[in-house]
Amino acid sequence: MDSSSEYLSLEEPNRAVHLWRYTPWKRVHPTGNIRDIPDEVSAPKLSLSCIEGEIPDGVRLIHGSGKVEGLPETDATTSSFMRAITEESSWTVEVDPGFNAGKTVVLEIDAGSSISAVHVCLKIGRHANLELVTLVKGDCEWMGLLRTGTSGEGSNTSDVVVNLMDGGTLLRVDAIHIDRDSQVTAGTISSGSEMTKSDLRYRMGEPGGNLNVLGSILSANEMSLDHHIEIHHDAPETYSRLDWHSACGGNSKTVGTGMLRVAEGSRGADAAQLFQNLLISESAQADSIPELEVSENEVVGCGHGTASGPVDEDQLFYLGTRGLSSEQAKSMLIAAFLNSTLTEMGSQEMHDWLVEMLSDDLVSLGT
């Protein structure tokens, strides 16, 4: 069955499940008619570069994408729809085995027309060491980003996606397989688009997988940001952490839903997820639903937590005694809150570059 037929064969997603509870599919769909697969979808411009210097050998952007094995198999609504509209617009970031350039590679996706969509497939070779930032920007009414991929055995990947769109809607769908003994740091930075719906799924299908999912979410003005993160432990001795920080200002609404699923047989699984929301303005809203399904008793531990609250009064007072105005102190604390996950996403080079890029947004969020 091709992707279009698969999508059309599906029923309307059930709003009783948390993936669709807060931002229903109808609101995210580019035309609002969920029985429709739009024809006129343009391909955004893609380019590969480095923060410093030339692109090293061993990493390349290739037109077209192949099938990836071992991806999580749950609700197929977003993945089948995205496959259907990106058949003509798919790319692969291919990384050679043993690649280790010590540089941050940047994949820039520039969307310009009313409806754009692209499929990016990550093929990371065995024992490769990659730091990749995917930058989504442009002025587009609706942008769809499908990312599939697998980390090669024993590889170490920092995979950071930054949303800097001028407005509009972003639908991001990730399906990533973490192979044997590989480490993946999956970072999300969201500071653009009026509406974002992310459906991020990671599966550890082989022993020894190690996943660290991080989020730094800047939610301002009238933004509506809904991130759903699924982590599947389907093999023994797998490890995952999720740390998601959202700073919520203006009249914005942020939603973080997490599903941590530990299958029977995943002995020695060690999993935890934490959602933290900093409420900056009176009319901002933050919803967190970290779900946990554990079917294995021989686990190291599985847990989750969520916390929501305003900027700490004691910390504001302390900074005030050091001569900072209340606005400066508030901005500093918001930046520190978001930076605590940002610093874990990759190298110092990448961190400095990202902070510079986001500094204006951070200042405007605190005021």
Next chain:
Amino acid sequence: MSQSNEAREAVGDYKAGWHDPENSTIRFDFGLSEKVVRDISELKNEPEWMTEMRLKAYRHFVERPMPTWGNSEILDGIDFDNVCYFLRSSDETGESWEDVPEDIRNTFERLGIPEAEQKWLSGVTAQYESETVYHSIREDLESQGVIFLDMDSGLREHEDIVKRYFGTVIPFSDNKFSALNTAVWSGGSFIYVPKGVSVEMPVQAYFRINAKNMGQFERTLIIADEGSSIHYVEGCTAPTYSTDSLHSAVVELIALPGAHIRYTTVQNWSNNVYNLVTKRGVAHENSKIEWVDGNIGSKLTMKYPAVILKGEGSHAEVISVAYAGAGQHQDAGAKVHHLASNTTSNILSKSISKDGGRGSYRGMAKVMPKAENCRMNIVCDALILDEGSRSDTYPTMEVGNASAHCEHEASVSKVGDEQLFYLMSRGHTEAEALGMIVNGFFEPFTKELPMEYAVELNKLMALEMEGSIG
């Protein structure tokens, strides 16, 4: 072999799994229809408004689809046409145990209810199948104006109060099972505590299903007037049959300003009972509602005690434990809605899954935009004791006010090898050690129970742990 011995052999360790021969005075045919609803109401000689409400609820029940969340696999197994919706075992409610038919009295004696009543209770109501068969209240409480009646008598004798509050906390349209309960309710408790009266010792209700394929739909309404307090305890058991029974209750609590209601449940239905219960309380200014909820039995429990914090300064407390053994799914949890400023809530949930059982926590914690300075704290701990068992946590936290401090944490783990080793090095067998660890795990719940219940629960859990290792 006697009938009760046969039953005991069939039910194994479930001590309350025997059944008595059925001696009903009125028994409806299986199945639900508008006529059944009208007949129940007519039989009870109810006022017209109640009949109308029942009929509206019935129509809503028929139209409303089954919930698609939760364990649909088990839930869809309910055959509503194969349930008896009304069965009267005794023509009147006894005020002394001598008035209760002998076979029913024997049942409650075996369950230890009359003994407990003498020792530590302010009042007792005992429901057998659809209706209350025994009811008593201490005279001194009665003289202070405390009303403690079965719900049918409450409607007859205090229609004005019932009409004012019935269905205001949980309307029939709330969910499919609240609609079912409103349509066919029978029995349950009606309590009114006057202003400033503090009921020191708990009142207890005991619910027993005896017949096969029985549906029990009790309805409880507790109103604690300003500055009053009450502790209500309920227990439930049923015989083990190869066919399923249905228990679908609705409990409404109203804590008026400064009042305190504690509602304790020890649910130990046999493993052929669907336990689908809606419990909710409204807390007014500076009042407090506590749900202490233990779920040990049943095939599928879906129960999420809720508190609406409507008045400023009100507080909600939910302590919930669940034990899910073979073939059981305990889908329990809690809901708290902070509607007013300076409201606080604490939720503590603990569950144990064993022998392929599944324990789920499902919760909703919500702070409304106009509720300033609210605080909530939710902690869920789960133990999985063996292979094939499962534990889930589905919490939802919606925070609409920036001044709120909200925290949730959950953990799933196994019993620590070092804990077992330590206790065994002190001379305990593995089973004893595990029993002690499990009782310790449940301690925050058991310490809130009246002593007799706590002792009984500890024994029950130790029994459940036998043979679970090695």
